[in-house]
Amino acid sequence: MGQLTRLFVISRVFIMVFLISGTAFGETSPIMPETPPIGVQGAAPNDVVGQAIQAVLEPLQSAFPPLLTARRHQRLDINRVVLDFYAHRNYRAAWTDGRDVAQLLKSLNDTKIDGLVPQDFRIAELEQARLALQATAPTPAQSAAFDLAATRTYITALLQLRRGKVDPSRLDFHWNFDPVGVDPREDMNSFFAALDAHDIARAFALAPPQETVYRNMRESLAQLRKVRDAGGWPKVAEGQSLKPGMDGVAVAQLRARLVAAGYLAPTKGKRNDYDDSVIAAVKKYQTEQYLGADGVAGKTTLEALNVPVEARIDQVRVNMERARWLLYKLQGTFVVVDIAGYKVALYRDGQPIWRSRVQVGKPFRSTPVFQSEITYVTFNPTWTVPPTILVQDMLPKIQQNPGYLAANRIRVFDRQGNVLDPSTVDWSNAKGLTLRQDAGPENSLGQVVIRFPNDYAIYLHDTPHRELFAKSVRATSSGCIRVENPLQLVELLFNDPVRWNSEGIQKQLANGRTENIKLPVKVPLLLAYWTVDMSKDGRVTFKPDVYGYDSPVLRELNLPTKLPALDLPRADTALVVTEQSKL
Template identity: 75%
Template sequence: MVQLTRLFVISRVFFMVFLISGAAHGENSSNEGTIAPIIQRDAAADDNVGQAIQAHLSPLTTSFPPLLTAPRHKRVDVSRMVLDFYSHRGYRAAWTNEGDTVQLFASLRATQVDGLNPADFHIDELAASRTLMQADSATPEQRAAFDVAATHTFLTALLQLRRGKVDPSRLDIHWNFDPADVDPREDVNKFFIALDAHDVAGAFAQAPPQEAVYRGLREGLAQLRKVHDVGGWPKVAEGQSLKPGMDDPAVAQLRARLVAGGFLEPRLARGAKYDGAVIAAVKKYQAEQYLGADGVAGATTLAALNVSVDARIDQVRVNMERARWLLYKLQGTFVIVDIAGYKVAMYRDGKPIWRSRVQVGKPFRNTPVFQSEITYVTFNPTWTVPPTILKEDVIPKIQRNPGYLAANHIRVIDREGAVLDPSSVDWSNPRGVSLRQDAGPDSSLGQVVIRFPNDYAIYLHDTPHRELFSKSMRATSSGCIRVENPLQLVELLFNDPVRWDSAGIQKQLAKGKTENIRLPVKVPVLLAYWTVDLSNDGRVTFKPDVYGYDSAVLRGLNLPSKLPILDLLRAGAPAVVLNPK
């Protein structure tokens, strides 16, 4: 109860401080090159260490725009927050409690369980500075340097755990998952409250996503590292397909690999016969890897089996980073498309209520990653052929087969909307025309389109190409998402069992009229990209990186963090400036 009371008091103080700050910024809004301290102080801090801390940080007071007028959706600038933190407390040292620093070092080392690299945080240098700072001969500048470096490291590590190390907007200029109504500075305040409450370890425990899927990835990462520590998985000889009925030394290697991966019982490890148990295990592995589950260990299956455990560890790390970017979004009612997993799901109150297979864009016409809101549904849609598909796909077909347009119920439309005779168009250089396919069961969009605003002309829709849903790899569209059971999703989106039940939807379709019907409530939709899954028994399983996105995220994860610790820890350099970038 004492602890809770303390946290409540601290929270109230921080809240009042922000109110005071807002008023101060309102009075000084014309001075956009400075940051007004949250608590205005005309005099320097009383103690020498505080004066040294202020000397460290004073050059930053002209480096940033006013804190509370900065865009709320931008990623936190750690240096600015460090400056603001010390100005809150009149530049008093924050790391004077021995237990706090012990918790800090232990927590920094433990970031590896979340796929981060503890070496990023220069723990050894920070520990050496702490030892120096504890000596009787330590100068105020050395004490101040350790204090500011510890705070900067503390905040950097927690923000990486909370929202990710890699900035996704630098990997994808169209990234739009950072909502304006989520202010990351609220997280920062919680971290500093935990520090004042001497609960550094608690801050680290609460920083990562708390969802079960994240815990599953963390446990999977730990299991993979155990495999790494004993030398990795057994290799299987490549060069020939391993098939049912074979008796071959390579089958013995395959058995060992399947046992190591948890697909075959350990008691079946011995032997070189490709029997029923091996067939079943190979099929299970293939299904989880999005490979054709035929029970034959061909070239593609063997290559997947021989991917090193180090590579799989990195794949899990990459997807834990994506989880830190996105899991906070998965609340309430929403639709999420798993692009690399070729599936879509709808959630209500945070729980899945419907799933379906999808087809997504080919690698050279990939489905983009973004978020939007589903606003309306088009029944019996017509399809206007997009320019890229027109140029690269349809015109070559017309040139080869003049009857193509009629066979596919496609009309040629001029700029005024008039229908043209296809024979009047020069198809070697068509200008000022568009192609529109009539509504109907054989239309490229099928019976229904689920629409949401975006800059890519992307939507969810029905399709006549239903045979492709049986394939394991379903990157087969030109960018839009083809849904196997779209009418079921439409019924759930309307959520109106009186008018828009299954019978009501069929009645609407039977009209044969192209009509847009708005949803009574907009439903968020997220198009996301994950290259791992969690199986029903909790194992991490792996998908092909169909668009090759993992490598850029991994590079960002492995890139050393730009922390100013080494500069800060130089003895006798009180005016060293934190790198604001």
């Protein structure tokens, strides 16, 4: 094959590679604010493989121009990373040491321990291509093609481990999380420094989140897979509730299932009576699975016990993906609302120093997932009725009971802010009206509101509906987060033991005035959604997916990553991309 023909084939092949293949997130990867290469001189005259790499990449520079500024949600195709990587190294091949390739192949296969799909990375094709290159005298074009494919796969896998495979902003238009303190350029530098140091395994070890909760999920995933490979959990017959005092085959099955999950000692597994040990084990299971802890294995409890282990494996994988989106190293003080877990925690220096139960939005008025900063607190708040609640909830009550507004201390205002007599209002046509509930103990927002900027009118607040905190499932609000012990949180947020101690807060409330008080320091807030927990003894526990958010993540997580498929090299042809890469 002549030199011009070979260059034409190479260029055409790699234009196809870069244009039809995806990236670490399936189609895109995070933007890398870019510094133009310095001192790039091109491949050395005696570097024929480097010249082949340069011949492929140089024509693509204009197709993937540098992005000089990073804006929120802007993304850069992974091709830009590959282009810049080789340009900075004057197009020298990166995978000339067979030990590096061996480490890469093993590390790609090991991504399964993080819930990823090793088949995404076309390990078998890379291995076959490596062996074929070793068995023949490859052309520079073939060596260049393999080098580029290995680099792309290396970056793709590491970015999936580092930042996730799925792009969360495509699943949730509320998504506004930025990886604060995580510079993509630093990631790339560390990845390629590991390659230069011939320590590929270390790059893969350090890419995922290093937090304990992530390591625990990884260990739990391995344990669940062992259960799956051993045939799964014992099934418990459904159809009737199992209660204390009962005995029989179904109770024996229940005991076996509780033993398999670690809730009952193995020595208790061969009996068939529902004694105190079974009651205690069922209550513990129910508590950890966010079910009503009554010690009775009723319909809901039996359904949870009989969820196949494969489904629980997927649930852990989904939450490991969420961890890769969110588990950045936050410093200082921050608040996390666990929406699916109905709880809130305040952290200092990475450790939780306060926790409380919360109520979150009903499934049809779900609390959105987003981040913000707590900026001020409203004492003795009034409550302006949101339009949706006015139309859907309040108008029917007003129409049925003319005294409803007075009984709940709600006043009616027109567009000009004038107070109206409710008896003069045509409640069948309530356009242009504002309803506002006066401050007081029975105000829907309680005594205090914790506020943060957002587009959804969401805030943390007190509530008079305290009886609902006793429920296991607390998706009961219209979207905002009701906090069980909000005054404790307010004291911690102000962090001023002189003025804003418990006594000072009570004094502020006692004056009865509606006042907004700014925090001395803004406090980061994350509203997150997790459907697994870790028990105190390290066991994975599962929450109901109250909003149905797991399925879309799992679907995207299981979609194949778009990477080029490689044909084995032949004597007179370059490696080519097959049509499989379009699938």
